[in-house]
Amino acid sequence: MSAPHRPISALAEQVGQTVTLKGWVYNTRYGKGLAFVEVRDGSGIVQVVVSEEEVSAEAWRAAQDATQESALEVVGTVVEDKRQTGGVEVRATDVTLVSLAEPYPITPKEHGVEFLMDRRHLWLRSRRQWAIARVRNRIIMSIHAYFQEDGFIQMDAPILTGNAVEGTSTLFELDYFDEPAYLTQSGQLHGEAMAMAHGKIYTFGPTFRAEKSKTRRHLTEFWMIEPEMAFHDLAMNMEVAEGLLQRIVRDALADCADELEILERDTSALEASTATPYPRLSYSEAVELLTSEKxxxxxxxxxxxxxxxxxxxxxxxxxxxxxxxxxxxxxxxxxxxxxxxxxxxxxxxxxxxxxxxxxxxxxASFEWGADFGGSDETVLTRHFDRPIIVHRYPAAVKAFYMKRDPEDDRLALGMDVLAPEGYGEIIGGGERATDLEFLREQVEAHGLPESAFDWYFDLRRYGSVPHAGFGLGLERTISWVCGLQHLREAIPFPRLIGRLHP
RNA sequence: GCCUCGGUAGCUCAGUGGUAGAGCAUCCGGCUGUUAACCGGACGGUCGUUGGUUCAAAUCCAACCCGGGGCGCCA
Known part of the structure; x- marks a missing residue:
């Protein structure tokens, strides 16, 4: 049985003690009779100093042989050293090679995107990717905490579906025992059914879009969080969305300071998003701002x-x-x-x-009635320092299940939350239509097969109530919080057009 | 689907018609405290593919393949 070992992240509290570390070689530097081995173990990185005079010949040899990413077991004394990140280093008394790594392809130098993406399984070990994964974890936990503390039940929508929700997106089709089936592009309709059973629910799962997008804002497989709340209107929906984002940013700033520093994130740009309210603009107000001289x-x-x-x-x-x-x-x-x-x-x-x-x-040439393009959204957000909520879009550009604005039938009670700094739409949602006849008409008008929605219509037959919900794109949220240039770094194994491996 | 930029050593790149280059990685040697360590040396190339122009092509032209970014679509 091997010796118990300590995580590197806990070493700062163990100055003066003898510890055992197990990890991988991150980088090495050598002097005469002296070896500096940076060891990472998943919890952090620490410099191990090996002196030829202080260890056995075998241990000295092991330190000499330790190539990048070789696995090591180190016994040594924790020493305070202010020059090191983390404030400590380990003075080795013994070094054992667990396994010798072949020449490692990802060096501490610069690499191109394709090279790194082909080696994503190794790239995950790099400091920057490590930091992003930790922020992702923090954000996921914040989302669960926010909903759980507010009485939401987490439920799962099916991944295989028989119909397209909005009828617009391109879906991945597959063969389901000789029937066509699709990978889900949204769990929303099933979420509505679950909300009628539990009041407030949220789903947390993968979503698939087969669009041939080649931009830094798209993945073919991504994770989406979709709360759905009975007896909630559009205004209440906005409050839930705003509170969620506020919680996510606050927690990340409080608990991921080290990670955000590794990512060189300008955290002052995030501070504004910890304060609410977030600006709310109706679509018409947004159009006015967009076309203004300002x-x-x-x-x-x-x-x-x-x-x-x-x-x-x-x-x-x-x-x-x-x-x-x-x-x-x-x-x-x-x-x-x-x-x-x-x-x-x-x-x-x-x-x-x-x-x-x-x-x-x-x-300047934007006309009322059209949907905003990517650049229009970016331009709008540049007027603000925190996320903005745009609501009441023309019904024609929104999904069939959106409730109409009782004060203006041209409008749907939809909302999008646009993140600052050019990160774009991270939330889309709205208040759902409650009237059975209206929904029937909409399904027909959108050219959708009514038979696929029989169960959905039942929700309006048996106790139809005002309800609302939205979808939060996890990777887009992570990109914003981390300040990433591309969505592909926000998920361990991104799926993009032309990228299914590793 | 459209527009645009790119493909040269294991990696990152320079090289615009005249003998294929640098730094890093790897290997060898040197240096007691390095922080992407440093110093010296060695190893390393069908210049994406095919065809064309030319005395001569990494370089000019055409087609194709692969990749980055943008538009549309959206989380």
Missing amino acids: TQEMLRAEEADRQREKAELEEERDANAARYGQAKKGEKRRIDARRIEIDKRLAQIEEDLRNLPRWMESA
């Missing part, structure tokens, strides 16, 4: 900002290039690294400069 001014200012930043970066790049020839090696590496950064940022600025005129055009 929006044009904001976008012009943004364009000028980009131009200025572009000029500054180009100047810095040229200055670096000029002194590159005489620079020493270490300096050259710094310049190279900085140039990669500058080039990346410049590419983004070029893209923004191409996009901004189109955004201005799209915003």
